[in-house]
Amino acid sequence: MMSKILVTGGAGYIGSHTIVDLIENGFEVISIDNFSASSSSVLDGIKKITGKVVTNYPIDLTNFSDTHKVFTENKDIAGVIHFAAFKAVGESVEQPLVYYNNNLTSLINVLKCVKEFNIKHFVFSSSCTVYGNPDTVCVTEDTPQKSAESPYGVTKQMGERIIEDYLKTSKIGNAVLLRYFNPVGAHPSAQIGELPIGNPTNLIPAITQTAIGKLPKMFVHGNDYDTRDGSCLRDYIHVCDIANAHTLALQYLTNCKNTSNCEIFNLGSGTGITVFEAIKTFETTTQQQLNYEIGPRRKGDVVAIYANNNLAKEKLGWQIKYCLNDMMQTAWQWQLHLQS
Numbered sequence: 001m002m003s004k005i006l007v008t009g010g011a012g013y014i015g016s017h018t019i020v021d022l023i024e025n026g027f028e029v030i031s032i033d034n035f036s037a038s039s040s041s042v043l044d045g046i047k048k049i050t051g052k053v054v055t056n057y058p059i060d061l062t063n064f065s066d067t068h069k070v071f072t073e074n075k076d077i078a079g080v081i082h083f084a085a086f087k088a089v090g091e092s093v094e095q096p097l098v099y100y101n102n103n104l105t106s107l108i109n110v111l112k113c114v115k116e117f118n119i120k121h122f123v124f125s126s127s128c129t130v131y132g133n134p135d136t137v138c139v140t141e142d143t144p145q146k147s148a149e150s151p152y153g154v155t156k157q158m159g160e161r162i163i164e165d166y167l168k169t170s171k172i173g174n175a176v177l178l179r180y181f182n183p184v185g186a187h188p189s190a191q192i193g194e195l196p197i198g199n200p201t202n203l204i205p206a207i208t209q210t211a212i213g214k215l216p217k218m219f220v221h222g223n224d225y226d227t228r229d230g231s232c233l234r235d236y237i238h239v240c241d242i243a244n245a246h247t248l249a250l251q252y253l254t255n256c257k258n259t260s261n262c263e264i265f266n267l268g269s270g271t272g273i274t275v276f277e278a279i280k281t282f283e284t285t286t287q288q289q290l291n292y293e294i295g296p297r298r299k300g301d302v303v304a305i306y307a308n309n310n311l312a313k314e315k316l317g318w319q320i321k322y323c324l325n326d327m328m329q330t331a332w333q334w335q336l337h338l339q340s
């Protein structure tokens with residue numbers, strides 16, 4: 001009997017890639033996504049890759065009764081992976097109340113249903129933004145959290161705390177919190193990928209949209225930081241590697257391998273790359289010349305951070321399969337597919 005997993009935000013960038021990985025690993029999947037930051041075409045892409053039609057409930061998770069209805073109609077949900085959230089760092093600085101309401105009310109509504117329907121396994125989409133501007137650039141899961149640089153980061157810090165406090169009251173629940181670094185790239189089939197709504201805020205879609213001519217040029221947000229070349233340093237990790245980590249996290253819980261009822265894992269490549277190095281790698285890998293200028297710093301940006309990812313490798317058995325060139329190449333192939 002296949003275990004049924006509910007993925008919230010299933011039409012999103014990481015949610016859709018995770019659904020593909022779950023299906024390929026024998027899980028039955030249903031999704032909740034109101035397409036506020038995604039498109040129903042993503043579900044077509046999932047079908048093209050897996051041959052499966054994923055049932056999606058287009059409801060708003062900030063509405064408790066609509067959320068509750070999904071759980072009453074699916075009493076056999078074995079686990080929940082909660083992605084649904086707004087996630088643009090810069091946008092969250094401009095619209096904090098929208099971010100707090102959407103990201104936290106959705107999480108609380110889902111947790112209320114997880115509790116009511118006695119669902120044992122919960123995987124949460126967290127983020128390296130919980131570390132703020134860390135004192136040490138390479139962070140482990142135990143690195144003390146500084147104050148988050150953006151309301152988006154605060155919603156992830158609060159989200160982790162809400163889950164931890166809920167689990168203290170639960171006799172059966174257990175959770176894995178996955179702190180993503182910078183997910184980039186696209187599925188090798190080029191049938192699913194990152195779908196920014198409006199102008200891209202993230203670096204890689206900004207690069208690919210500029211390279212293909214959808215944007216006339218892009219700006220490097222600051223070149224006067226205290227890093228090896230003055231631009232911000234991040235840990236880029238292929239979205240398919242991130243997706244597989246979710247399947248492994250679920251199996252870690254369903255196979256009772258967890259040593260406590262709430263465990264945290266960094267999901268990063270373990271390598272720090274600057275904005276200029278990312279641009280150079282893109283140009284070399286795809287043979288495209290990028291039109292960019294140096295612009296002002298962006299509010300909410302962390303200067304430099306990358307992951308110590310040993311815990312995920314040791315305890316989840318996570319193996320990173322994609323390199324930086326793959327990230328750039330698959331992102332570019334996806335951009336070309338979008339234009340076709």
Ligand code: WQD
Pocket residue numbers: 087088089126127128129180181182183201202203204206218219220221222232233234275298301
């Ligand atoms: C990366 C670097 C920008 C665009 C992301 C996600 C967030 C979280 C953490 C998962 C920064 C610079 C960008 C551009 C630029 N991930 N940049 N020009 O801010 O690290 O956050 O990873 O939870 O959800 O958004 O990623 O891609 O926006 O920026 O110079 O046009 O690229 O200033 O230094 P960020 P990003």
